[in-house]
Amino acid sequence: MPIPGSGLAKGLAVTLRTMTKKTVTAQYPDVQPELPPRSRGVIGLFEENCTVCMLCARECPDWCIYIDSHKETVPAAAPGGRERSRNVLDRFAIDFSLCMYCGICIEVCPFDALFWSPEFEYAETDIHELTHERDKLREWMWTVPEPPALDAKAEEPKEIAAARKAAEKAAEKAAAEAAAAAAEAQAQEEQQ
Amino acid sequence: MNDALDVAVRLLIVFAVFLVLPLVVGQTEHKVMAHMQGRLGPMYAGGFHGWAQLVADGVKFAQKEDVVPKDADRRIFQLAPAVALLPYLLVLVAIPIGPSEGAVGQVVDAGIFFVLAVMGVGVLGSLMAGWASANKFSLLGGLRTAAQLLAYELPMLLAAASVAMAAGTVSLPGILNAFEWWWLPWQIVGAIVFFVAGLAELQRPPFDMPVADSEIIFGAYTEYTGLRFALFLLAEYAGIVVLCGLTTVLFLGGWHGPFGGDGLGWVWTLLKAAVLAFVVIWLRVTYPRLREDQLQKLAWTTLVPLALAQIALTGIVKVAIQ
Numbered sequence: 001m002p003i004p005g006s007g008l009a010k011g012l013a014v015t016l017r018t019m020t021k022k023t024v025t026a027q028y029p030d031v032q033p034e035l036p037p038r039s040r041g042v043i044g045l046f047e048e049n050c051t052v053c054m055l056c057a058r059e060c061p062d063w064c065i066y067i068d069s070h071k072e073t074v075p076a077a078a079p080g081g082r083e084r085s086r087n088v089l090d091r092f093a094i095d096f097s098l099c100m101y102c103g104i105c106i107e108v109c110p111f112d113a114l115f116w117s118p119e120f121e122y123a124e125t126d127i128h129e130l131t132h133e134r135d136k137l138r139e140w141m142w143t144v145p146e147p148p149a150l151d152a153k154a155e156e157p158k159e160i161a162a163a164r165k166a167a168e169k170a171a172e173k174a175a176a177e178a179a180a181a182a183a184e185a186q187a188q189e190e191q192q
Numbered sequence: 193m194n195d196a197l198d199v200a201v202r203l204l205i206v207f208a209v210f211l212v213l214p215l216v217v218g219q220t221e222h223k224v225m226a227h228m229q230g231r232l233g234p235m236y237a238g239g240f241h242g243w244a245q246l247v248a249d250g251v252k253f254a255q256k257e258d259v260v261p262k263d264a265d266r267r268i269f270q271l272a273p274a275v276a277l278l279p280y281l282l283v284l285v286a287i288p289i290g291p292s293e294g295a296v297g298q299v300v301d302a303g304i305f306f307v308l309a310v311m312g313v314g315v316l317g318s319l320m321a322g323w324a325s326a327n328k329f330s331l332l333g334g335l336r337t338a339a340q341l342l343a344y345e346l347p348m349l350l351a352a353a354s355v356a357m358a359a360g361t362v363s364l365p366g367i368l369n370a371f372e373w374w375w376l377p378w379q380i381v382g383a384i385v386f387f388v389a390g391l392a393e394l395q396r397p398p399f400d401m402p403v404a405d406s407e408i409i410f411g412a413y414t415e416y417t418g419l420r421f422a423l424f425l426l427a428e429y430a431g432i433v434v435l436c437g438l439t440t441v442l443f444l445g446g447w448h449g450p451f452g453g454d455g456l457g458w459v460w461t462l463l464k465a466a467v468l469a470f471v472v473i474w475l476r477v478t479y480p481r482l483r484e485d486q487l488q489k490l491a492w493t494t495l496v497p498l499a500l501a502q503i504a505l506t507g508i509v510k511v512a513i514q
Contacts, residue, residue, distance in 0.1 A: 011478045015228040025232040 037148035039118035040101045043094055044144050045137035049113035052087035056105035056114060064098035065105060066091060066131075092137060096122070097130040115144040203285075210281050214429035215246045221429075221473045222246075228477045249422075256418035261326055264415065268324035273416070273423035276317025279310045280430035287437045288365045290458035291447050303364035304352050307438060308345075314427065315341045315393065318402065321424070322412035333411020336402040336484065337395065343491035344392040350499035351386035354506045355379060355442045368446040376445065378509060382502040383443035385495050387468070390435040392487070394428060396472060398479035401487055436468035437461070444468075 026033060035041075052069040068091035074084045106114045117140045124130055132140070150157070156164075222245060226233030238244025260269055286300045286307055300306045315337055322334015356362045358379065359370040392399035403411040413424050440446055444464045447457025482490065 008479070012474065015474060015478045018230055019224065019227045021230065023227060023232050024230045027232070027235070 035118045035120075038116065039120075040103060040116050041118040041120035042096070042116075042122060042132075042140050042143075043099070043106065043137065044115045044117045044140035044142075045092055045094075045134060046113050046115065046141050047089055047092060047134060047138060049111045050089055050092065051111055051113075052089055053110065055108050055110065059104050059108045061102060061104065062098045062100055064095040066093040066095070089134070092134040093131050094137060095131040097127050115141065117141070117143040118145065119143045206285050207281070210284050210430060210433075213433045214426055217432050217469050217473075218246050218425075218429045219243065220469065221476070224470065224473045225477050228474070253419055253422035258418045258420060259415070261415050263326035265324035265326070268320050269415075270420070272317045272321035272324060272412075273420040273427070274317075275320055276314055276427040277423050277430065279312075279314040280427060280434045282310045283307050283434045284430075284437070286364060287434070287441060288368065288446065289437075289461040291365075291368070299363070299365060302362050303366075304356055304362045304442075307364070308349060308352060311393070311431075311434065312341070312345060314431065317424075317427065318395075318412045321416065325412070325415040327415050329408040329410075329414045330412050332408045333402045333414065336408075337412060339484075340392055340395065340399065340402060340487065343488055344389040344495070347385050347491060347495035347499040348389035348393065350496070350503055351382040351389065352442060354382040354499070354502045357503065357506050357510060364441050368441060368448070371445045371448055373445070373448070376443075379443050379502070379506070381498055382506075383439065385499045385502065386443065387435070387439050387471075389491070389495055390439065391472065391475065392491070394431040394435060396428070396432070397476040398482050399487060400481055401484050404481060432469055432472050433465070436465040436472065439468055440464040 052067060054067060057063075057065040057067050067089070069087045069089050071085050072088050074086055076083055103116065106116060119140060122130075122132075222242070223233045234242025234245035236242055237248040260266055283306075286303055288299075318337040319334050322330045322332075322337065325331070355367060358375060359367040361367060361370065395402050401407075403413065408414075413421060416424060440461055446461050446464075449456070449460035
């Protein structure tokens with residue numbers, strides 16, 4: 001049987017112990033929060049990579065991406081060649097009052113033109129201001145951090161793995177050729 | 193002329209203490225409670241760790257409209273905060289903080305009687321407020337206050353009587369002059385009873401059913417706004433100061449300390465009172481509010497018998513050592 005009053009003492013101990021511990025209060029905005037890697041704050045646009053394929057706008061569940069473009073004809077690069085046409089971006093806007101930060105547009109972009117940035121302080125007093133046009137999206141692009149380092153035991157990135165395999169193969173081939181050449185040279189020497 | 197000046201200076205000092213110490217206790221409560229809950233508490237007002245939070249609160253309260261409900265008993269309603277607050281000021285006059293003549297506002301021969309009687313008046317403020325507000329929650333709060341006062345005044349008086357018996361005097365400095373260190377274990381039960389009963393009389397958590405916000409809004413203070421509401425709050429904190437001072441004087445030996453010269457007696461008194469004030473805050477943070485019937489049960493079936501047992505023990509020991 002527990003001693004009568006031990007529960008009361010335990011309660012006092014809990015509060016006293018909590019008092020000696022560090023508080024959990026976040027002192028934002030005096031102290032900026034420490035955001036986890038891959039934080040979803042705002043979407044940045046690297047417009048040189050954009051081909052106006054419209055995949056992002058079509059995949060967006062909220063229909064919050066606006067893209068306008070027109071077609072331009074590029075003269076033939078070589079004489080006698082064919083004229084090419086290409087898309088030129090006129091407007092790229094994301095309405096962050098609609099965006100639900102699902103990140104599908106970033107996932108779906110085949111040309112790496114959209115990126116997550118951890119910046120989150122872009123509250124406005126007018127909801128219309130939350131539609132960020134391309135210049136603002138470009139500004140966000142400069143706040144995009146380096147991709148975080150891989151975990152200690154993570155799988156090798158695909159590109160690097162492919163490149164390493166190719167390099168290994170090339171090295172093997174070169175070694176084999178060298179060995180073959182050396183063997184041939186030795187055989188010739190023996191004949192003489 | 194000199195006497196008048198002396199009285200004026202004493203009153204001024206007591207008044208300053210009365211204004212400052214409750215705020216210090218209040219600010220300590222803000223901070224201690226916050227840290228016990230893993231928070232920081234006020235951080236902005238005044239710049240350094242929110243030290244001026246209560247000053248800012250006071251300014252806020254002073255700016256608010258002073259509303260008196262239409263059906264309220266106007267004069268009683270307006271008088272109630274003063275009745276709640278002033279007794280504590282009067283009690284403070286009689287609490288000695290040091291051994292010398294200059295360390296007490298006014299030596300009252302029947303100190304314990306005076307102090308306990310006047311403290312009882314403070315609760316009258318809540319009763320007046322509860323009745324005069326013309327609000328059912330206020331009335332319920334007032335009645336709960338009355339019930340609480342009725343239940344806890346008795347053990348408090350009995351515990352104080354035990355000390356008076358031990359010292360053979362009812363004068364507060366007289367009790368302290370007779371104090372020996374072994375009174376501490378001798379009177380420990382009485383001390384706990386006195387302190388707990390005092391907490392209940394101040395309506396401090398866990399004994400705050402008269403202002404239980406989930407049941408009766410804010411009890412007797414429901415209809416109060418602005419400065420009058422602030423006065424009620426100030427009364428609560430002044431009450432903490434008075435209770436801690438009294439417990440220190442009656443049970444913890446006041447200015448007596450294990451070391452330190454005669455001139456440092458007042459430091460001991462303040463230190464002990466500060467520790468007790470911390471305990472008051474600590475209890476508030478730790479325990480949930482008692483239910484109304486649990487409150488009555490604690491008083492009548494636990495505290496009163498304990499206080500009576502303490503008196504019996506005091507009597508026996510007193511006779512034995514003579």
